Amino acid sequence: MAVMTPRIAAALAAGALAILISPPAPASAHAVLSSSNPIQGAVLASAPAEVVLTFTESVRQVPGKILVLGPDGKRVDKGEPSFAGSVVTIPVDQGGNGTYLVSYRVISADSHPVAGGYTYSVGSPSVAPTLTQNEDTNRVVATAIKVAKYLGYAGLVLVVGPVLVLCLLWPARLSRRRVGAVVWTGMGLVGLATVAAVLLQGPYTAGGGIFDISGGQIRDVLATTFGTAHLVRLGLLLAIALLLRPLLRGPNESGKADQILLLVLGGAALLTWPIAGHPAASPVAAVSVVVDAVHLASMAVWLGGLVMLVGFLLRQANERELGAVLPVWSRWAALAVSSLVLAGTVQALIEVSTPDALVSTTYGRLILAKVGLLALVIAVAWYSRRLVRRRIAADEPHKIRRAVWVELGITAIVLALSAVLVQTTPARTAAANEALGVTTDYYSKEVASNLFKLQVDIDPAGVGNNSIHLYAYDLSGKPLKVVEWKGTAALPANDVAPIEIPLLALTDNHATGELTFSLAGDWQLRFTVRISDIDQATVTATVPVT
Structure with missing residues (x-):
């Protein structure tokens, strides 16, 4: 039997396709310019000594991406801008009369780029200077980041669920060799996705192409919370790999102490995902980080367990073994799904904030699509649980196998939506940005x-x-x-x-x-x-x- 069956590969491909056809992420993602001095369109009697930009959340510098152009198109900003939380101060030379252009690209608290610009005038307005450089996020880079995140989620599924089943439900007589290949594939995907995220973050924040990666950019990325979280994840993956080797060799090779340590390291690794994303910048960061980690763990346990069922247990275990394993797994699945729904609800309440934002923003509509697909999956899972309770699954495993394939196919799309969601402006921020953007008085x-x-x-x-x-x-x-x-x-x-x-x-x-x-x-x-x-x-x- 192949390590990755054609149907599992097809499910993952469906998820990847959902990412590729998703709308591109906006260039200005998760923070917005809330005020400035001079303000947009102001006509001043004399030239200011500095330009002050105030954002809705803390921002960091993208080298060389903040500038002020004078009426003649030449730069009038001098020295490096200073950053103090959400406030950016740009020293400028006091030039002549006319219209000035302020252009900025910074990194928001959740590691996404924020780009924009505006004009003000001194004396009287003139023709506004133009900016030759493109501040939009490269679409290939944005898509590559989504694909990398999806591969990371898929890797979690192929590690967490299978390892849990091996520790607690795997029949002793069955070989672990092919399951081990699945787990190592998952570890490789997580590692690959982590390295890709670090490499792509530089061109993503700077607005460059997929090959515009430099050593300086990588150093800058690693010096941030985003980079630190990914470095910690790689270190934890190495430690986890050392503990996995004996577990995958046989039931007597790994002791309870090793399995407990594996659980602790796995929990710590899961926390690196929310720390490097939206939850760390939410209004209640500590709650959001924990809730997001629970959401990831529940997803990985549930889907990883389904992979083990359809790929191995329903094919290799006998009726007696299935009669013992399936009821336990059914309870696990029910607990994982309940945790998934509860954590997802809390996440939505924090990130969406208002009912109107749920339907008026891209983030909210993606949440609704995800909820609809999860409802469908839960209905299929309920059918599977009925089969287990009536002991039909052990007697006729092909029935539950079909139900599990449906679950895996739909949840591959759900994983893709999750990968898109983490690159999409949260609804609470989008709604606030829209309110700020329509103000004219x-x-x-x-x-x-x-x-x-x-x-x-x-x-x-x-x-x-x-x-x-x-x-x-x-x-x-x-x-x-x-x-x-x-x-x-x-x-x-x-x-x-x-x-x-x-x-x-x-x-x-x-x-x-x-x-x-x-x-x-x-x-x-x-x-x-x-x-x-x-x-x-x-x-x-x-x-x-x-």
Whole structure:
């Protein structure tokens, strides 16, 4: 009997085909530019000394991918931009009048690239400069990453389930040689996928082609959480391989202590998947990482067990052995499926966040497709469990074998959807990005005192919740270090007394806050900025709220 039967190969091929026909991942994936100074379309009286970009989550630098072009098309950014969590500060030369282009490509907290750009003008607008380089993610690279992730998931299936069956359910009289070949194939797939992910991450984040891989890129990748997680996975795979050798030789070659250690190392290896992806950047990272690991483990136990059933036990075990094995496996499968559904539900609640995002975003629609396929698989699994309970499976194994083939075929597609999901912007982020992207109304004004200039940006300057960004400069236009920020908002025409605005310093000269305008009207905002122990001044901005 071949190690990989034609039907199993066909199921895996169906999953790979589902990846290849899936929509390409967007270039700007999982974070968005929430504010900037200067803001999009602003016309300034004088050129700024720096450009400040604020994103919705922490970002990291892609070398050489942040620049500012002047009206003549030449770069005016100087030196390296500074990164402080979600805030990026770009020093610029104070050039002449006209329109400037800001272009950026950074890496979001979950290791995906974020690319975009906008323009502002000094004096009066002019023809905007153009950027010759392409900031889109290379489609071949994006597809290769999805395929690598799929192979990694398939490898997990061929390792976790078979090893568990060998430890606890495998009849002693049956040979382990062919099962060992399946397990080593799975280990190879996981290792190959891990190495491929590290190699492809460089061109993926930089926007290069599949052969644009350099030693510097690999070093940069390995210095990140993403790279560290993959390095740890490779080390754990090596340790697991050493423990697998005696287990695959025979039932008496591996002791209980080795099997317990194998379980611990396997659990640690599973955690490297969520640590390197979306869960690590979710609002509740610790919960998301654990839930995602449980989801992976349940999937691998269930599908790996099905592979063992259809590929080996239903072909080689006799009726007495099947009568002992199938009821136990049926309970395992029920537990694995329950854990899979529970973990998937928790994941969806965290990543989707709203019912509308479930149907209005690509991520949400992929979740719905995955749920539909899982419901179909669970129905087939329920039929299989009925056969086991009625002991038909042991007497007529061909019936349950057909049901298992159906399960494997559908779940190969589910694995492909999972590989696409981890490259797709989470619905919670996509919905927030859309809300940020459609905003057209805002307030932006520079107010001055005898000590400083203060740029006040309020988005959307309407009734309801608003985001405030304050940028302090000295009288010559250079960034000014602020010791303390204070702010109040009042609506005198409607007898609304001053309300304190909570302000949080993001950098030395940049603070942000949230404010709810309860009524339309001309709101009076007062900001007191202290720049030393004794030097402070207060400025006022009148904000028309509609």
